[in-house]
Amino acid sequence: MTTNEEAFARAKAVLPGGVNSPVRAYGSVGGVPRSVVSARGAYVTDIEGREYVDLITSWGPAILGHAHPSVIEAVQAAAARGLSFGASTSGEAELAELVIGRVGSLVERLRLVSTGTEATMTAIRLARGATGRDLLVKFAGHYHGHSDGLLAEAGSGLATLSIPGSAGVPAAIAAQTIVIPYNDIAAVEALFAERGSEIAAVITEAAAANMGVVAPQPGFNQELTRIAHEHGALVIIDEVLTGFRVGPGGWWGLDRSYQPDLVAYGKVIGGGLPLAALGGRADVMNLLAPLGPVYQAGTLSGNPVAVAAGIATLRAADAAVYSHIDATASIISTAVSAALAAEGVAHSIQHAGNLFSVAFRDSAPVNYADVKAQDSFRFPPFFHAMLAAGVSLPPSVFEAWFVSAAHDDTAVSRILDGLPAAAKAAAAA
Numbered sequence: 134m135t136t137n138e139e140a141f142a143r144a145k146a147v148l149p150g151g152v153n154s155p156v157r158a159y160g161s162v163g164g165v166p167r168s169v170v171s172a173r174g175a176y177v178t179d180i181e182g183r184e185y186v187d188l189i190t191s192w193g194p195a196i197l198g199h200a201h202p203s204v205i206e207a208v209q210a211a212a213a214r215g216l217s218f219g220a221s222t223s224g225e226a227e228l229a230e231l232v233i234g235r236v237g238s239l240v241e242r243l244r245l246v247s248t249g250t251e252a253t254m255t256a257i258r259l260a261r262g263a264t265g266r267d268l269l270v271k272f273a274g275h276y277h278g279h280s281d282g283l284l285a286e287a288g289s290g291l292a293t294l295s296i297p298g299s300a301g302v303p304a305a306i307a308a309q310t311i312v313i314p315y316n317d318i319a320a321v322e323a324l325f326a327e328r329g330s331e332i333a334a335v336i337t338e339a340a341a342a343n344m345g346v347v348a349p350q351p352g353f354n355q356e357l358t359r360i361a362h363e364h365g366a367l368v369i370i371d372e373v374l375t376g377f378r379v380g381p382g383g384w385w386g387l388d389r390s391y392q393p394d395l396v397a398y399g400k401v402i403g404g405g406l407p408l409a410a411l412g413g414r415a416d417v418m419n420l421l422a423p424l425g426p427v428y429q430a431g432t433l434s435g436n437p438v439a440v441a442a443g444i445a446t447l448r449a450a451d452a453a454v455y456s457h458i459d460a461t462a463s464i465i466s467t468a469v470s471a472a473l474a475a476e477g478v479a480h481s482i483q484h485a486g487n488l489f490s491v492a493f494r495d496s497a498p499v500n501y502a503d504v505k506a507q508d509s510f511r512f513p514p515f516f517h518a519m520l521a522a523g524v525s526l527p528p529s530v531f532e533a534w535f536v537s538a539a540h541d542d543t544a545v546s547r548i549l550d551g552l553p554a555a556a557k558a559a560a561a562a
């Protein structure tokens with residue numbers, strides 16, 4: 134039998150850090166990453182044959198649970214018809230119709246791409262093309278993928294590894310991004326008062342979930358949109374993580390009291406295959422080639438197999454799925470809080486709909502500075518105690534926990550059973 138250790142050693146000899154995406158390397162929690170061979174429902178199985186309740190769910194896409202029969206069937210049927218044509222298929226319009234059916238006026242036109250990184254990158258190019266301005270505003274601790282302009286003070290793996298930005302980004306490009314604190318309308322107002330006429334767009338995670346979960350304060354997205362629009366700038370909401378996960382219409386679907394111009398989707402929209410999208414106002418979206426002067430293209434964009442997975446996923450993700458995930462997330466997060474409280478561990482459970490995470494501090498963080506000011510050293514022992522109990526958490530305190538429709542009572546019991554020892558380990562850290 135190959136062990137996880139052997140698999141990781143083999144990978145490290147040929148892949149930088151043994152991984153193809155940094156957080157998978159267990160960099161902040163230590164230990165040997167599990168090499169996964171299969172996944173079904175709420176469970177993943179590693180190369181040693183050990184099964185774990187999975188709270189990563191592929192970092193979001195597997196909202197129905199892994200290998201959901203209707204998704205697998207759709208993918209197999211699509212694959213049997215051919216993997217990629219470099220020509221349009223009717224599934225692409227069908228997927229766009231499904232998205233528009235869920236979010237109405239937010240998306241008048243949709244373009245399919247392959248990753249969330251491409252979706253936000255293209256949305257920004259579009260905003261610049263539409264406004265003739267260069268500057269971009271982002272919030273500290275938000276992650277929008279790994280394109281050059283978006284890595285300053287970004288969350289996700291950069292937060293996990295304490296990387297303030299990326300080497301290899303030209304200073305001239307970094308200078309086009311202004312980073313301000315999240316949930317701080319005064320900072321938005323001050324920046325726009327000073328440089329409003331140069332700003333093409335503000336990009337914001339609809340609800341931040343890449344520095345752990347930090348929901349927008351009530352009215353934040355609305356005020357942000359009002360200020361940006363007053364100055365002729367566009368608003369891009371990034372729903373790559375929240376889209377079609379926190380509810381049928383994503384985070385925006387929970388509160389439609391403001392009107393962003395563009396939106397980025399990923400993860401759930403592709404059901405586990407490489408597919409993402411950007412959408413928004415028709416007049417802005419129609420600036421994209423072939424209609425307009427803003428160029429974007431992709432050999433595998435709208436790939437028929439990925440589209441089939443996305444359609445099957447959105448079709449199956451009905452109201453019952455969302456209410457199950459909401460209820461299950463609430464049971465798990467309440468139990469985590471109770472277990473930590475029983476051990477006297479300072480913590481704040483952070484929610485954005487059914488996404489949640491634990492911050493090891495007394496009060497709720499509202500921005501990146503707050504999030505960094507926590508007892509993050511308590512997370513690695515907590516994580517490893519859960520892993521030993523057969524529960525696979527995201528291997529970083531700066532990531533959200535993801536529940537799926539397949540997390541049933543048996544899976545939840547295993548999570549709850551692991552919590553007392555994990556809380557003890559956190560307390561002893």
Ligand code: PMP
Pocket residue numbers: 192247248249250251253276277278279289338343371372373374399400409
């Ligand atoms: N935006 C957000 C909010 C994300 O969470 C992510 C990925 N975690 C991305 C963009 C980038 O997506 P991808 O990894 O598919 O490039």
